[in-house]
Amino acid sequence: MDVQELQIIKNKHDIVGNSPGLNRAIEMAVQIAPTELTVLITGESGVGKEAIPQIIHQLSRRKNGRYLAVNCGAIPEGTINAELFGHEKGAFTGAIGERKGYFEEANGGTLFLDEIGELPKETQAMLLRVLQSGEYMKVGSSKVEKTDVRVVAATNVDLSYAVATGKFRQDLYYRLNAVQIAVPSLAERKDDIYLLFRKFSSDFSEKYSLRKISLSHEAITLLTSYRWPGNIRQLKNIAEAVTAMEAPSAAPGAERVEVDSHTLAQYMPREDDTLIPATVSTGSGSGMSENDKQMFVKAILDLKNEVDDLRARLDGISQPAMAQPRILEVRKEDFAPADEDFSEPEAPELTIRKASDDLIEKALLKHGGKVKPAAAELGISERTIYRKLAEKKSK
Numbered sequence: 163m164d165v166q167e168l169q170i171i172k173n174k175h176d177i178v179g180n181s182p183g184l185n186r187a188i189e190m191a192v193q194i195a196p197t198e199l200t201v202l203i204t205g206e207s208g209v210g211k212e213a214i215p216q217i218i219h220q221l222s223r224r225k226n227g228r229y230l231a232v233n234c235g236a237i238p239e240g241t242i243n244a245e246l247f248g249h250e251k252g253a254f255t256g257a258i259g260e261r262k263g264y265f266e267e268a269n270g271g272t273l274f275l276d277e278i279g280e281l282p283k284e285t286q287a288m289l290l291r292v293l294q295s296g297e298y299m300k301v302g303s304s305k306v307e308k309t310d311v312r313v314v315a316a317t318n319v320d321l322s323y324a325v326a327t328g329k330f331r332q333d334l335y336y337r338l339n340a341v342q343i344a345v346p347s348l349a350e351r352k353d354d355i356y357l358l359f360r361k362f363s364s365d366f367s368e369k370y371s372l373r374k375i376s377l378s379h380e381a382i383t384l385l386t387s388y389r390w391p392g393n394i395r396q397l398k399n400i401a402e403a404v405t406a407m408e409a410p411s412a413a414p415g416a417e418r419v420e421v422d423s424h425t426l427a428q429y430m431p432r433e434d435d436t437l438i439p440a441t442v443s444t445g446s447g448s449g450m451s452e453n454d455k456q457m458f459v460k461a462i463l464d465l466k467n468e469v470d471d472l473r474a475r476l477d478g479i480s481q482p483a484m485a486q487p488r489i490l491e492v493r494k495e496d497f498a499p500a501d502e503d504f505s506e507p508e509a510p511e512l513t514i515r516k517a518s519d520d521l522i523e524k525a526l527l528k529h530g531g532k533v534k535p536a537a538a539e540l541g542i543s544e545r546t547i548y549r550k551l552a553e554k555k556s557k
C-alpha cells in the first residue's frame with residue numbers, strides 16, 4: 163500500500179501518526195476488510211482501537227449496511243443477551259414488547275463488540291453459535307433466527323489469560339483470534355507523541371478560540387520520554403489541559419505561547435508515584451487495570467492540586483487577580499470559553515464533594531449504571547456508591 167493511500171485513510175478517520183506499528187495495523191485492516199473474516203483487535207486501553215473496525219466496515223462490501231458499536235463491558239450481565247439477540251414479549255419481567263437485538267439490527271452490516279472479554283460465559287456460547295452459523299434465538303423464544311453480520315471484536319485485556327483462568331471460552335477465542343490486529347501502545351510509537359500533542363492542542367485552541375501552544379525543545383523531550391500508560395486518551399487529556407491553562411497567558415498580540423519543560427512538568431503525572439503498584443495483572447478481565455489506576459490516581463492528584471489552588475486563594479496568597487478566575491471558569495464549564503467570573507469560589511470541601519460525586523457519576527455512566535464495576539474502578543466500596551446515590555435522592 164503506498165503512502166498516499168494510507169494517508170487518505172488516516173485523514174478520513176482522523177488518525178494521526180506515522181509509526182510503522184500503526185501503519186501495519188491500518189494496512190492489515192485494509193487488507194482484511196473485503197473478506198468476511200472475524201477480526202480481533204488488541205491493544206492497551208486508549209491506543210485507538212475504535213478506528214480500526216470503522217475502517218474495516220467502510221472498505222467492505224457491507225459499507226452500505228449498518229455499523230453498530232457495542233461496549234460489552236457497559237451492559238449489565240442480566241440484559242446483555244436480550245440486547246445482543248433481542249427478546250420476545252414477556253420473556254422476563256419488564257419485557258413489555260418485543261425487542262430487536264443488535265444482531266438483527268446489524269443484519270447486512272458490521273457489529274463492533276468492544277471489551278469482548280467482559281462477556282458472560284452464556285453469552286459467549288450464543289456468540290460462538292452466531293459466528294459459526296449465523297443462527298441465534300431471541301431470549302424467551304425457541305425459534306431459530308438467521309442473520310448476516312460481520313463481527314469485529316476488541317479487547318484491552320489478554321484473552322489468552324482469560325482462557326487459561328476459565329473466564330473465556332477457548333473455542334470462541336480461537337474463532338475470534340483468526341485474524342488479530344495489534345494496535346501499538348504510545349510507548350512503542352514515540353515519534354508520534356509530539357505530532358498527536360500538536361493535533362489535540364490545536365484542535366482544542368480552534369474549538370475554543372484560544373491562542374496556539376508550542377513546546378520548547380526540552381518540553382518535547384519531557385513529553386516523549388514519559389511512558390504514557392493511558393496512551394493516546396491520556397495524552398489528549400493532558401494536551402487539552404495544558405492548552406486550556408497556558409494559552410490564555412499569551413502576551414497580547416502574540417500568535418502562540420511557548421510552553422517550557424518546567425511548566426509542562428506541572429501537568430504530567432510523576433513517574434515515581436508510589437500510590438501505583440509497580441505491576442498489576444491486566445489479564446484478569448476484572449478490577450482495575452494499571453492504566454485505569456494511573457488515570458484514577460492522576461484524577462485524584464489533579465483534584466488535590468485544584469484544592470490546593472483554592473486554599474491558596476482563600477488564604478490570600480493567590481496569584482494575580484485576573485489569572486485564577488479564568489482558570490476556574492475554564493474548568494467549571496468543561497473548558498468552554500466564558501466571560502470572566504469574579505464570584506466567590508466554592509469552599510474546598512464542597513469542591514471535593516462535587517468532584518467525587520462527578521467521578522462516581524462518570525464511573526456509573528461508563529459501566530451502564532452497574533455499581534460493582536464502577537466501585538471496582540474507583541477503588542471504593544459499593545456501599546459508598548449506594549450511600550452517595552441515596553444522599554442525592556434525598557436532596
Ligand SMILES: Nc1ncnc2c1ncn2[C@@H]1O[C@H](COP(=O)(O)OP(=O)(O)OP(=O)(O)O)[C@@H](O)[C@H]1O
Nearest residue numbers: 176177178179207208209210211212213318394395
Ligand atoms: N492515531 C490517532 N490519532 C488521533 N486520535 C487518536 C488516535 N488514536 C486514538 N485517538 C483518540 O484517542 C482516544 C482513545 O482512542 P480509543 O477510544 O479508540 O481507544 P481504545 O483503544 O478503544 O481504548 P479502550 O480499550 O480504553 O476502549 C479517542 O479520543 C481517539 O479519538
Ligand SMILES: [Mg+2]
Nearest residue numbers: 208211212276
Ligand atoms: Mg475502546
